[in-house]
Structures are given as C-alpha cells and as structure tokens.
Amino acid sequence: MVSFTNFVTLALALASTASAFPAYGSLAGLPREELDKVLPTLEFKKPAPPPGPLAYNGTKLVYDKAHPWKAPGPNDFRGPCPGLNTLANHGYLPHNGITTPAEIVTAVMEAFNMDNNLAKFAAYVAHLVDGNLLTGLISLGHATPETGPAPPAPALAGGLNTHLVFEGDSSITRADAYWGDNYSFNQTLFDELTSYMDRYGGGRYTWDVAKEAKWQRIQNSIATNPEFSLMQPRHFTVYLEATFVINFFVDGRMTENRSLGKEEALSWFKTNRFPDDWYRPGAPTAFENITDVAKAHVIEPGRNVNGVNTYEVDPTQPDLYNFCGIYVDFVNRVVPMMYPNPTGDILEALQINLQYLYDSAAEACPGQQQFPYGKPQ
Numbered sequence: 462m463v464s465f466t467n468f469v470t471l472a473l474a475l476a477s478t479a480s481a482f483p484a485y486g487s488l489a490g491l492p493r494e495e496l497d498k499v500l501p502t503l504e505f506k507k508p509a510p511p512p513g514p515l516a517y518n519g520t521k522l523v524y525d526k527a528h529p530w531k532a533p534g535p536n537d538f539r540g541p542c543p544g545l546n547t548l549a550n551h552g553y554l555p556h557n558g559i560t561t562p563a564e565i566v567t568a569v570m571e572a573f574n575m576d577n578n579l580a581k582f583a584a585y586v587a588h589l590v591d592g593n594l595l596t597g598l599i600s601l602g603h604a605t606p607e608t609g610p611a612p613p614a615p616a617l618a619g620g621l622n623t624h625l626v627f628e629g630d631s632s633i634t635r636a637d638a639y640w641g642d643n644y645s646f647n648q649t650l651f652d653e654l655t656s657y658m659d660r661y662g663g664g665r666y667t668w669d670v671a672k673e674a675k676w677q678r679i680q681n682s683i684a685t686n687p688e689f690s691l692m693q694p695r696h697f698t699v700y701l702e703a704t705f706v707i708n709f710f711v712d713g714r715m716t717e718n719r720s721l722g723k724e725e726a727l728s729w730f731k732t733n734r735f736p737d738d739w740y741r742p743g744a745p746t747a748f749e750n751i752t753d754v755a756k757a758h759v760i761e762p763g764r765n766v767n768g769v770n771t772y773e774v775d776p777t778q779p780d781l782y783n784f785c786g787i788y789v790d791f792v793n794r795v796v797p798m799m800y801p802n803p804t805g806d807i808l809e810a811l812q813i814n815l816q817y818l819y820d821s822a823a824e825a826c827p828g829q830q831q832f833p834y835g836k837p838q
C-alpha cells in the first residue's frame with residue numbers, strides 16, 4: 462500500500478542517502494532533520510504562474526497525428542488518474558510522467574477543455590501535497606513495473622499515488638489503498654462498472670450509472686475497508702471523478718444525452734488511450750452535474766471510525782456544496798499537517814503555490830484567502 466505513512470518511511474530511507482532523493486519526490490511530512498539533509502541537494506526553482514484560459518475554447522480533434530499513443534516504458538511514471546496517464550501516453554504531458562502543475566493546467570485545458578480554474582485548483586491541490594515544492598516537479602505516480610522490471614521500492618511510492626491527501630477510497634476502477642494497490646486498473650471493478658452500465662444505462666455510462674455505481678462503491682468500502690475515509694478533499698473528488706467520465710471522456714461532438722460506451726471506457730481506464738478520432742468537449746467544463754450525482758444518495762464527509770461498518774459523519778467537515786469550505790479546510794488543515802513548521806525556501810515555495818491555489822478559487826470565494834503561515838512578507 463502506498464499510504465502516506467509508507468511514503469514517509471520510504472522517503473526517510475531515501476533521505477539517509479540524501480543525494481539520491483528524487484527531484485520529483487514529495488517533501489510533505491519529512492521531519493526537520495531529514496529535510497535538513499535533503500534540501501541542500503535540491504535546487505529551488507521559483508514556480509512561474511500557470512496559464513490563463515484557452516484562446517480558442519471550442520471542440521477540436523485531440524487524437525491527431527502530432528499526438529500518437531505510446532505505451533509507458535519501465536521508467537515512466539503513471540498512477541491512479543486515467544486522464545493524466547492518457548495525456549502522458551499521447552505526449553500532451555511528458556512521456557516519463559514527471560511534470561509540473563503549470564504543464565498539467567496547459568495539458569488538461571488543451572486536450573480536455575477543462576475549465577481554467579478547475580484545472581488550476583486540481584493541479585495545485587495535487588502539487589501542494591504530492592509534488593516537490595522546491596524543484597516544482599510532480600510525478601503521476603510510480604514507475605510502471607507492469608511493463609518492465611520492478612523499480613527499487615522508493616520509486617513506487619509517492620506522487621499522485623499517495624493515499625489520503627488527494628488520492629482516496631471508492632474510486633471507479635482502482636481499489637482502496639487498504640487492499641494494497643490504489644493505482645492500477647482493476648478488472649473486477651471494471652466488470653462491476655459495466656454491469657451497472659447494463660442495469661442503469663442501456664449498456665453505457667450515463668448520469669444514472671454515475672449515481673448508482675458510485676453509491677455502490679461507497680457502500681462497498683464502508684462494509685469492507687476498516688480504514689475507509691471520505692474526509693475532504695476526497696468527499697468532493699469521489700463525486701468529481703464520477704462526473705469526469707461524462708464531462709471529459711465523451712467525444713465533444715456528442716452534445717445531447719452525453720454517455721460513454723464500454724469499449725471507450727476500457728480505452729480510457731485501462732489502456733489510457735484516446736478513442737480513435739477523439740474530439741475534446743465543445744466548451745470549457747468544470748464539475749457540471751456533481752450535485753445531482755451526490756444528491757442521488759446522500760452521505761456527508763466522515764470515515765469508518767472503528768473498523769468496517771462504523772461510518773461516522775464528521776460534523777467539522779465542509780460538504781461538497783461548500784466549495785470555499787473545501788478550499789479553507791485543505792489550506793488550513795491538510796497542508797499544515799504535511800508541512801507543520803516550514804522555513805526558508807520551503808516556506809517561500811508554499812506561499813507561492815498557496816497563492817496560485819487561491820487564484821483558482823478567488824472567483825468562488827472572494828475575500829476568503831487563507832494564510833496558514835501568515836501573510837507573505
């Protein structure tokens with residue numbers, strides 16, 4: 462399992478040979494004395510601001526000649542996000558899967574027409590907890606042992622695989638981290654999904670399938686995963702990813718009753734490949750229909766507090782209709798958990814990345830910028 466604790470253990474092993482600490486490795490959670498060993502080996506690169514919205518934001522062919530599909534090799538990093546894995550396989554992101562939040566923003570806008578603010582919000586949430594704040598690099602997950610010899614253990618950890626800070630439970634086609642592998646395509650889960658497509662969507666992924674399949678995954682996790690958690694930002698992203706399947710994976714030329722077939726779904730989730738002749742959505746898109754999906758079967762943020770079937774709502778957590786609350790909770794609770802007492806370059810890097818994150822939320826949360834480390838000087 463690539464839990465946050467395991468990641469710290471592996472990072473500590475690396476830190477003892479500080480020169481080997483990877484430039485994409487997250488510094489989150491490293492104790493002060495380890496940071497002191499690692500920091501001198503890394504060069505601080507002040508992150509440039511991410512790009513603004515697209516100039517042309519209509520639909521267009523995305524699987525074009527300039528972006529052929531190429532499978533990842535043994536040293537390429539892939540992880541739990543089929544959207545980003547696909548972009549790396551087609552060269553919209555670096556093929557090795559080691560990238561920057563600004564590159565992610567550019568790529569998800571260009572290839573998926575993701576709304577600029579959502580693209581920035583997702584990329585900087587991920588980078589703050591899963592990326593290397595000094596070098597500005599983030600990995601999509603782990604080097605891909607399925608396609609080659611297993612890499613040394615530390616290379617398996619970290620990046621977007623890291624459990625509980627962004628990656629979470631009740632995913633569509635990935636198992637809960639409790640079961641050991643939270644990033645690989647899982648055929649059993651995909652088969653369950655297609656049975657829901659048959660039952661509720663006439664063989665396709667529709668909004669009804671999004672509602673019912675996601676609810677089934679949550680119920681299953683409550684009943685089988687003693688460590689199940691829907692603490693934010695997971696309560697938000699668990700529904701967000703269910704909407705992504707229609708909002709982003711469906712060809713942009715399908716404008717009415719958008720839905721996804723089984724073969725295309727397999728291409729996205731398993732092969733991480735654009736369906737042939739694929740066009741991006743026809744307008745910038747964010748989290749359309751997320752409240753409909755979540756309201757179909759209501760569960761508030763919380764977790765199994767004492768083994769399976771002990772789900773308790775946490776009344777201090779914002780729910781998913783409160784986007785600003787999710788921003789505030791992430792910045793004031795999650796980030797300081799990872800970086801309790803930052804100083805020097807790390808503090809500066811945190812302040813810059815926190816600013817980029819707020820920029821993405823400012824329209825929705827005017828006047829609510831949070832400064833967990835005080836206002837920058």
Ligand code: HEM
Pocket residue numbers: 541542543544545565569573575579580583584587621622627628629630631632633634635698702703705706709710730
């Ligand atoms: C903008 C930056 C993005 C970041 C940082 C990101 C990150 C992630 C992460 C960490 C997960 C794992 C969550 C889990 O535990 O299930 C995930 C899942 C997912 N992402 Fe992304 N993602 C991004 C953009 C996208 C885009 C553009 C798409 C669609 C085109 C997408 C589609 C999905 C889907 C469908 C899942 C669920 C996979 C499954 O449950 O099987 N993501 N993403």
